[in-house]
Ligand SMILES: *[C@@H]1O[C@H](CO)[C@@H](O)[C@H](O)[C@H]1NC(C)=O
Ligand SMILES: *[C@@H]1O[C@H](CO)[C@@H](O)[C@H](O)[C@H]1NC(C)=O
Ligand SMILES: *[C@@H]1O[C@H](CO)[C@@H](O)[C@H](O)[C@H]1NC(C)=O
Ligand SMILES: *[C@@H]1O[C@H](CO)[C@@H](O)[C@H](O)[C@H]1NC(C)=O
Ligand SMILES: *[C@@H]1O[C@H](CO)[C@@H](O)[C@H](O)[C@H]1NC(C)=O
Ligand SMILES: *[C@@H]1O[C@H](CO)[C@@H](O)[C@H](O)[C@H]1NC(C)=O
């Protein structure tokens with residue numbers, strides 16, 4: 011009852027919020043990439059043609075897309091003179107949104123993993139062998155960079171009879187949206203790789219659903235005006251609408267923007283697509299290095315299946331052969347990229363030496379003290395960029411550069427920039443071994459790209475470090491399930507080698523899309539919500555070998571999918587995941603006979619367990635497995651570095667070691683009714699009481715979680731099936747977390763364009779030196795404002811980028827801070843449209859950030875920072 015009331019109250023808040031914001035322009039903070047002069051104009055439901063016409067005929071406005079399926083309105087490009095506020099002022103207009111840029115959720119990684127193992131672990135092989143499923147009759151729409159449909163493993167055809175590709179369109183062209191091509195031919199390779207994971211049928215690559223009917227909606231050009239292969243909300247939403255019109259059963263999106271709120275345009279559009287009956291699968295993102303709260307939009311959209319990545323178990327890769335007098339011939343796996351400028355190929359033996367520098371480091375960031383000329387220099391990753399290491403080695407006359415990783419696991423593909431010296435990366439384990447041998451003897455190596463060996467990976471089957479973490483800003487888990495996304499061998503552009511290995515949640519999402527097609531083929535009547543629940547309940551949580559616990563559901567959802575168990579599922583559990591939020595704090599009173607008294611955080615939830623077998627009764631029992639608790643904070647309240655640990659961990663986890671762990675540092679689960687008999691076709695209720703770890707320091711800000719492991723047995727059968735429900739919560743008062751980084755970080759501060767602190771702001775402004783307020787968002791915030799305050803304490807205008815609703819975290823892997831310019835211009839309105847020149851006078855800057863779950867109307871819910879005074883307009 012309590013929960014129902016909370017949900018209704020929330021809905022009301024949102025409705026009211028929307029009304030208050032009506033007809034207004036939204037803006038984003040400076041670290042959120044948006045298209046210039048491009049907007050999404052959202053209309054009210056009752057807007058009519060006249061309203062649309064008014065916006066269309068505004069001078070300088072060009073309509074790029076109209077929408078009526080998953081978004082109400084249109085995308086427009088504007089000339090520089092068009093003020094978005096004028097568009098927002100027309101009747102019928104609800105919001106004018108900036109057009110956010112999206113990236114592909116991929117990482118270069120160039121191993122050739124062995125698919126047999128992979129497909130066994132996900133239950134695909136058993137599904138094919140025993141159930142004969144192949145995706146036939148199911149339509150899968152892919153929103154991506156296009157596809158090299160002429161690839162023989164992908165059909166080698168376009169929309170001809172019997173061709174898998176029956177739907178799709180190019181929405182962007184190669185370089186300009188004005189010139190789409192007649193077909194969505196791929197020029198990047200990403201969409202071709204993704205398509206192969208879904209439906210290839212060749213000798214090298216076998217997709218999950220090779221007989222599915224396919225659609226490709228191309229939204230990434232070869233390169234765009236921003237100089238990269240970017241897409242944006244306007245075109246991705248158009249693609250979703252076309253997929254809906256074409257009747258796609260499943261839509262797969264390996265793209266996104268990071269750390270978003272569920273209100274972001276692409277998340278809302280994806281949720282609308284789900285509401286219309288389409289099963290939507292999306293990559294959770296590759297920003298795990300930036301820590302928690304990095305799940306992507308559209309993956310976080312309501313009802314969308316958000317997919318994280320696990321590593322492959324073994325890899326096939328070209329190798330470096332090292333000759334050691336004492337250890338004999340060694341094979342070392344190397345990162346291999348067929349399109350690399352820096353191809354590491356040495357047919358004839360060449361000496362390998364550790365490159366030490368004057369500072370005694372072997373990271374290769376300073377000129378070497380070792381003679382590396384004519385040799386291969388072995389250096390460790392870290393301190394400076396790969397490009398600098400290559401340039402320094404090249405300058406010192408080295409013939410090649412071998413970098414070894416500073417963290418355990420499979421090395422990712424490094425970028426050595428424009429240096430032409432052959433260079434590649436190997437693992438930490440191999441690097442340490444070679445460094446130790448090179449210290450005592452002379453090593454030589456050879457390396458080719460056409461001889462392959464299979465390497466077992468020490469991190470096989472583990473959650474991939476780069477896989478984004480939840481929760482969402484409002485404490486939803488953010489990730490539903492995981493699939494293989496680390497080093498996946500799949501189809502690639504024919505003129506770029508035809509096959510390649512790539513890594514990313516980009517690779518995990520299409521694996522799930524293929525799995526969904528098989529499940530739909532087996533059970534055509536399933537609704538999106540049911541498919542999501544079944545996939546989640548039948549997934550297998552992944553254990554973290556470092557801690558002995560399971561990985562946090564905030565990163566891996568309920569675990570690695572199991573297609574066979576999903577296709578054969580005979581039970582559903584609703585809800586499929588428990589987002590515990592920040593829980594009640596007080597004596598634990600939920601269960602009679604349990605010792606109360608201790609103040610702990612706890613939550614109780616009731617699950618509906620349905621026996622979908624209408625012929626046999628079902629016996630259920632429940633166990634509990636705790637997961638790692640995770641935080642992204644140091645004890646002093648700063649966010650941990652983007653590359654946190656030396657053994658592959660991206661954020662601190664608890665327990666950090668496998669030594670005996672005190673019980674009160676793990677969450678606990680109690681239930682009085684988890685052993686039950688549920689008759690054929692009936693539903694039983696199971697209430698669980700979950701206590702958060704009381705032994706973890708609240709100041710460390712832990713996010714805890716675990717898994718409710720259900721075992722089901724049907725009458726007259728001896729075999730059992732396992733079903734799982736992940737849960738996760740915040741172990742503290744979420745609304746009290748400071749959203750701004752602590753002052754000890756030196757931020758906020760005034761900085762110049764190069765990031766140097768400006769100590770005399772008045773002098774810098776008088777000299778017309780570019781000055782910015784730099785600040786760091788530890789947490790997302792519903793509202794961040796940066797404004798000037800005059801000498802009398804009055805509001806004197808927002809700075810550029812000084813008003814942003816639904817602000818995202820500053821991601822440490824990409825930004826050292828977020829900025830607002832102090833340049834004499836201020837805006838008197840929150841649309842940042844009424845530009846004003848600031849009058850001569852004395853001012854200070856006020857930065858206000860709403861705490862999580864805070865009320866924007868309550869000033870005490872804001873965290874506020876004020877600068878010292880300075881003069882604007884002084885001579
Ligand atoms: C990748 O693996 C496939 C199948 O095992 C094999 O045929 C192919 O030659 C391998 N290619 C590379 C580059 O590893
Ligand atoms: C794992 O690696 C194998 C061997 O290269 C590859 O065939 C397979 O597709 C990979 N699977 C995953 C999930 O990466
Ligand atoms: C794919 O599955 C369908 C339905 O089970 C079956 O009729 C068809 O023969 C299968 N196709 C292939 C090539 O296996
Ligand atoms: C890869 O393909 C692109 C065109 O799609 C071509 O320009 C480029 O030269 C190719 N690279 C290699 C290494 O073949
Ligand atoms: C958690 O609680 C807050 C405030 O009570 C609410 O706004 C938020 O939506 C809740 N999150 C979830 C996932 O239920
Ligand atoms: C906070 O603590 C971390 C880890 O102990 C340390 O590296 C960092 O320098 C500290 N930062 C500040 C601003 O005190």
Ligand SMILES: *[C@@H]1O[C@H](CO)[C@@H](O)[C@H](O)[C@H]1NC(C)=O
Pocket residue numbers: 810831833834835
């Ligand atoms: C200050 O910056 C804003 C936003 O970048 C710009 O519109 C404005 O013209 C600038 N003002 C001056 C005086 O340079």
